Every structure is written in C-alpha cells, then in structure tokens.
Amino acid sequence: MSMAPGPGILAAFEAAKGFMPVDEGLALYAAAAGAARLGLPLLEVGTYCGRSTILLADAARAAGVTALTVDHHRGSEEQQPGWDYHDPETVDAELGLMDTLPTFRRTLHRAGLEDHVVALVGRSPQIAALWNSPLSLVFVDGGHTDEHATADYEGWAPHVTDGGLLVIHDVFPDPVDELTGQAPYRVYVRALASGAFTEVSATGSLRVLRRTGAGI
Numbered sequence: 001m002s003m004a005p006g007p008g009i010l011a012a013f014e015a016a017k018g019f020m021p022v023d024e025g026l027a028l029y030a031a032a033a034g035a036a037r038l039g040l041p042l043l044e045v046g047t048y049c050g051r052s053t054i055l056l057a058d059a060a061r062a063a064g065v066t067a068l069t070v071d072h073h074r075g076s077e078e079q080q081p082g083w084d085y086h087d088p089e090t091v092d093a094e095l096g097l098m099d100t101l102p103t104f105r106r107t108l109h110r111a112g113l114e115d116h117v118v119a120l121v122g123r124s125p126q127i128a129a130l131w132n133s134p135l136s137l138v139f140v141d142g143g144h145t146d147e148h149a150t151a152d153y154e155g156w157a158p159h160v161t162d163g164g165l166l167v168i169h170d171v172f173p174d175p176v177d178e179l180t181g182q183a184p185y186r187v188y189v190r191a192l193a194s195g196a197f198t199e200v201s202a203t204g205s206l207r208v209l210r211r212t213g214a215g216i
C-alpha cells in the first residue's frame, strides 16, 4: 500500500478549510496508511471542516476499512467569535452558533470520500463512553484545554489496538511556540510515561506513537 495519498487527495486537503500544514498532513497519511493494514477502523477526534479527515478517509479507502470522525461541530474555544481562529463562514446565521458540519459534508463529498467515513456528531467524552471496539489509529485533534485533551486521551487511547497508533496534534514542548495551550503536549508526555506507547515520529507539532504495552 502506498504511503502517499491518492490522486487529487492532496489538492483536496489543501483546498479544505483548516489549519494543518502539508508536511503534517503527509505524516498523518503515512501513519494512517500503515495502521489501516491492521484491518480496524481509524478514528479522529476533531473533524472541524474535514481537512485532516480527507487523509484518514483516503487511507481507510485504500485499506478497505472505515474512518470515524468525532466532533460536536460547535467549535473549540479558540474558534469562537472574537478569537484568532474564528472563521465567520462557519457560523449558522439562524442560530448564531458555529456549525462546521455543512462545510465538512461538502468537503468530503467534493473529495469523493463520503462512503469511507462515518461522522459521529456529539461531545467526544459522551461518544467515547459508549465505545467498545478496537481501533487501528486514534488521532487526537479536538479541544485544547486540559479538560478536553485529557478526556480525549482517557476516552480513546485505551481503544488503540496492540501495534496500533496514537497520533497527537499541536504538541508544543516549548511554551514559546504554542498558540492554543500546551494541553496536547501534556497528554503526549503522559502517553509516553504510561509505558503503553512508544514514539515513532515527530513532524512539526504532530507526534505518532505506537501501542507497545498495556496500562494506559
């Protein structure tokens, strides 16, 4: 299986709303393509408008598995009106609340990947509490507060199968570099300290860890 996205996929990724740079996207794709060989679903926390979902979906398609993506679609703290990461186009004019679900659905349709993705719409801890199946990869890119990043780790990391991957975005070891807080870095440190995960690669702020032990 190729470790590079299929034709047109990288262009669709670059055209999609979102914040992930291309080098991190390619690293995410390579991780997803490798993990999907385990024959289990891939799961993302933090869909937003589907930029990273495109890559997980294409890797899932190539391996014949499904990509799952979790989001309440109401935006993280830093994406709300008045904050640096706010995009007025993501606001539902009738409700005056953020709603990234319509943009996500258009993004996925345009990329031709709808059949390979199941969108789980709701709060990550609420969905994780109902989840009971092994996953080949968990990609954590949801809320950046300690409350949210910790809940995502505790809710989803236990479902990563042996040899599967835990991928964490926005890991900034140096507080000078971070723009949205260091909670993802603290989760990354915790995952390594647990003894359950071993680091595989680091690209920009993306960290890929492999499950090599129990006891998260």
Ligand SMILES: C[S@@+](CC[C@H](N)C(=O)[O-])C[C@H]1O[C@@H](n2cnc3c(N)ncnc32)[C@H](O)[C@@H]1O
Pocket: 017, 018, 019, 020, 045, 046, 047, 048, 049, 050, 051, 052, 053, 070, 071, 072, 073, 074, 075, 076, 100, 122, 123, 124, 125, 141, 142, 143, 144, 148
């Ligand atoms: C940084 S964005 C995800 C970016 C996306 N992965 C990409 O590459 O474009 C974070 C997303 O997490 C979602 N989110 C934050 N906290 C959440 C929670 N507790 N449950 C579900 N979704 C959450 C927000 O709605 C937002 O869309």
